[in-house]
Amino acid sequence: MEPRPAALGLVVSDMAASLAFYRALGLDVPDEPEGHVEIPFGGLRLMLDSEATIASFDPGFTPPAGDGRIGLAFECSSPAEVDAAHARLTGAGYRSHLDPFDAFWGQRYATVLDPDGISVDLFAAL
Template sequence: MRERRSAQIESLSAVTLTVSEIGRSVRFYETLGFERKPGDSVPGFASFALGGDQRTPPAYLNLLEAPHGPFGGWGRVIVYVSDVDAFYERLRAAGIAPAFAPSDAPWGERYFHVLDPDGHELSFAKPRG
């Protein structure tokens, strides 16, 4: 069978997390520094644009107010930031308590975690080296 190289995964467009109270979650993510996607508002839904430039479109973190399924509402999102330690201090100054101080991981990133109001784990990281 001939391998198809023209149909490859190119990028991640969006991740959607379910939340129990959309207003509370939007305020939390805005406090973290996420920028809400401009446009029409849809009840129970919010979208935040991450990154992007003239060459690449942004990725989106979406929040959907909905009941949690049989596995609960846990999810993890890893977001790269320009300076892990400075971002950590910024969140602490805003009253957000990270799970631990920035650490160097064996997989080559410096990172720390924050839990959102619904228990989703947000990892803020930067590759080392």
């Protein structure tokens, strides 16, 4: 049997802030922050681990920076939903990287940044 995709893992600097962001995005996020949290993610799991959790078993751990090495993408049901999700997140104080626009490849597209600077794309077919 071959390995199969099961989860995406993110190391977060502030678990409570990250959980609030992904909750604001509409994911089913647990109520209480812990050192390791698993969130249903489109048939996979989005696993958030605090820096302290990773350091507890990896003595050479150095906290990563949100430098564009990973990005998450969320498909919206319509261009209006892209705009609404972007407005809801930026209205809650999260940073926009790309305001909503009609992309040349045929999508309404926007990017917000989670609390660690990870790109979260919002898109829908035009």
